[in-house]
Amino acid sequence: MMDAGRHPNITLLTYSEVEEISGYVGNFAVRIRQRARSVNADLCTGCGLCQEKCPKKVLDTAFGAGMGQRKAIYTPFSQAIPNIPVIDRENCTFFTRGKCKLCEKTCPTGAIDYEQQDKLLDVAVGAIVVATGFAMWDPTLLPQYSYGLSPNIITGLQFERLSSATGATGGEIVTADGEKPKRVAILHCIGSRDHHAHEYCSRFCCMYSLKHAHQVHDKTGAEVYDFYMDMRAFGKAYEEFYERVQEEGITFVRGRGAEVEVLADGKLRVKGEDADLGRLVAVDVDLVILASAVEPQPDASRVAFLCGLGRTPDGWFAEAHPKLQPVGTATAGVFLAGCCQGPRDVPDTVAHAGAAALEVVRLFNQGEVTISPTVAVVDAAQCVGCGECILTCPYGAIARNADGKAEVNAALCMGCGTCVATCPSGAITALHFTDQEIVAQIDGLLQEFATVQDTHYAIRNT
Numbered sequence: 306m307m308d309a310g311r312h313p314n315i316t317l318l319t320y321s322e323v324e325e326i327s328g329y330v331g332n333f334a335v336r337i338r339q340r341a342r343s344v345n346a347d348l349c350t351g352c353g354l355c356q357e358k359c360p361k362k363v364l365d366t367a368f369g370a371g372m373g374q375r376k377a378i379y380t381p382f383s384q385a386i387p388n389i390p391v392i393d394r395e396n397c398t399f400f401t402r403g404k405c406k407l408c409e410k411t412c413p414t415g416a417i418d419y420e421q422q423d424k425l426l427d428v429a430v431g432a433i434v435v436a437t438g439f440a441m442w443d444p445t446l447l448p449q450y451s452y453g454l455s456p457n458i459i460t461g462l463q464f465e466r467l468s469s470a471t472g473a474t475g476g477e478i479v480t481a482d483g484e485k486p487k488r489v490a491i492l493h494c495i496g497s498r499d500h501h502a503h504e505y506c507s508r509f510c511c512m513y514s515l516k517h518a519h520q521v522h523d524k525t526g527a528e529v530y531d532f533y534m535d536m537r538a539f540g541k542a543y544e545e546f547y548e549r550v551q552e553e554g555i556t557f558v559r560g561r562g563a564e565v566e567v568l569a570d571g572k573l574r575v576k577g578e579d580a581d582l583g584r585l586v587a588v589d590v591d592l593v594i595l596a597s598a599v600e601p602q603p604d605a606s607r608v609a610f611l612c613g614l615g616r617t618p619d620g621w622f623a624e625a626h627p628k629l630q631p632v633g634t635a636t637a638g639v640f641l642a643g644c645c646q647g648p649r650d651v652p653d654t655v656a657h658a659g660a661a662a663l664e665v666v667r668l669f670n671q672g673e674v675t676i677s678p679t680v681a682v683v684d685a686a687q688c689v690g691c692g693e694c695i696l697t698c699p700y701g702a703i704a705r706n707a708d709g710k711a712e713v714n715a716a717l718c719m720g721c722g723t724c725v726a727t728c729p730s731g732a733i734t735a736l737h738f739t740d741q742e743i744v745a746q747i748d749g750l751l752q753e754f755a756t757v758q759d760t761h762y763a764i765r766n767t
C-alpha cells in the first residue's frame with residue numbers, strides 16, 4: 306500500500322467509486338466520483354489531533370467489524386494510505402445539529418472543510434483490473450449458531466480485530482466482560498459447503514481457523530475445541546502448520562458444529578457430532594468463533610454491469626476460462642484480480658493480481674488488438690430502430706447511429722449472438738454464423754451421416 310502510494314506512475318484515488326465506464330479495450334473512458342472527505346488533503350498533515358478531540362464516538366462496523374468504536378472524524382484504519390481523515394457526515398454533530406466544529410478549532414493547518422463537495426473525474430484508460438474482493442456472509446441467517454444472541458459469539462473477522470494490536474482491546478483476547486476465556490470453540494464451514502447457504506468452500510477459513518486456534522492457545526492458554534468437517538490445508542507448508550497446531554494440544558472434533566446454545570448463565574454450549582467417535586458431543590465454552598463464509602460484494606451486479614462482466618451461478622465474477630484465461634474476462638481489456646473472482650488466500654491473491662498486471666502489460670506492449678472475426682452486423686435496410694438489441698446486448702456493444710438505426714461496435718462485440726436472436730426484424734446476423742451457414746453445416750453433417758448409414762447397411766447385407 307505504501308509502495309503504491311509513493312509510486313510516481315500510480316494515482317491512488319481513495320474514498321472514490323467508479324460511476325460509469327464506456328469505450329472498449331485500449332480506449333475506455335471512466336467516470337469516478339471522489340467523495341467529499343470534508344478535509345482538505347493538500348493541507349492535512351495527518352497529525353490526528355482532530356480525531357483525538359472529536360467528542361462523537363460511533364460503533365466501527367466497517368474496518369472494526371463492530372468490535373470497537375471510532376470517532377465521527379476518523380482514519381479508516383491505522384496504516385491507511387493516504388493518512389487523511391474523513392468526516393462521517395451522518396454522525397458528525399456539526400452536520401447533524403449545526404454545532405461543535407471542535408475539529409476545525411483544533412486543526413493546526415486549517416484543513417477542515419465542511420463545504421467540500423464530491424468531485425467527478427473523467428479518466429481515459431487502456432485496460433481495467435477489477436479487484437473488489439469479497440464480503441462477509443451474515444451468520445444470523447443460520448439461527449442454530451445463535452449469532453447476535455451473545456457478544457461472545459463472534460465471526461473470524463471479529464476475532465481478527467479482537468486479537469489485533471490496533472483493535473479495541475490492544476490485542477488482548479478477552480470475552481465481552483473483559484475476562485480471559487478458559488474454553489474456546491472454533492466452528493468451521495459456517496455458511497460454506499452448506500446447501501442452506503453457500504455450496505462452495507470459502508477456501509481460507511480452515512487455515513485462518515488454525516491460526517486463530519494457535520493464537521487463542523498461545524495468548525490465553527485456553528482449551529480450544531476445533532469443529533471441522535475435513536481440513537483443507539492445501540498451500541505450501543500449510544499441512545505442517547496443521548500438524549504443529551495439533552501438537553500444541555488443540556482438541557479437533559471431526560464433524561460440523563451443529564448448534565450453539567446460549568445458556569441461562571451466559572455460557573455457550575456447542576453441540577455437534579464427532580464422526581471419529583461416532584457419537585454426539587457437547588462442550589461448554591466462554592467464546593465461540595464462527596468461521597463464516599465469504600460471498601460476493603453486495604454491489605457485484607452493479608460492478609458487473611459497469612465492466613461488462615459475467616458472473617458464475619454463485620455470484621463471483623466469471624473468468625474467461627478457468628485454466629487458460631484465469632484473469633481474463635468476457636470483455637476484452639477487463640481483467641480480474643483476487644477474491645472478486647472467488648475466495649483465495651493472500652498468496653493466491655498476490656499471484657492472481659500479478660498475472661492480471663502482466664496481462665495488461667502484455668496488451669499494451671502488443672500495441673494493437675486482435676478481435677474475433679465473429680461479430681454481429683446490422684443490415685440497415687431491415688433495421689427499424691426499435692432498440693431491443695441495445696437493451697439485450699450484455700457487452701454494451703450496440704448504439705444508435707445518426708439515422709436512429711442500430712450500429713455494432715466491433716471492438717466491443719463478443720459475437721455471443723444475443724442480438725441476433727433478439728432482433729424482431731431479423732436485421733442482425735453474426736458474421737460467419739449466418740442462418741444459411743448454420744443450415745448448410747447441418748445439411749453437410751446429415752449427408753455425411755446418411756453416407757455412413759448406407760455403408761453400414763451395405764456391409765450388413767453382404
Ligand SMILES: Cc1cc2nc3c(=O)[nH]c(=O)nc-3n(C[C@H](O)[C@H](O)[C@H](O)COP(=O)(O)OP(=O)(O)OC[C@H]3O[C@@H](n4cnc5c(N)ncnc54)[C@H](O)[C@@H]3O)c2cc1C
Nearest residue numbers: 436437438439461462509513643644645649650651652654
Ligand atoms: C477472517 C479472515 C482471516 C483471514 N486470514 C488470512 C490469513 O491469515 N492469511 C491469508 O493468506 N489470507 C487470509 N484471509 C484471506 C484474505 O483476507 C484474502 O485473501 C484477501 O483479503 C483477498 O484480497 P482481495 O484484494 O482480493 O480482496 P479484499 O481484501 O476484500 O479487498 C477488496 C477491496 O476492494 C474494495 N472495494 C470493494 N468494492 C469496491 C468498489 N465497488 N469500488 C472501490 N473499491 C471497492 C474493498 O473496500 C476492499 O478494500 C482471511 C480472510 C478472513 C475473512
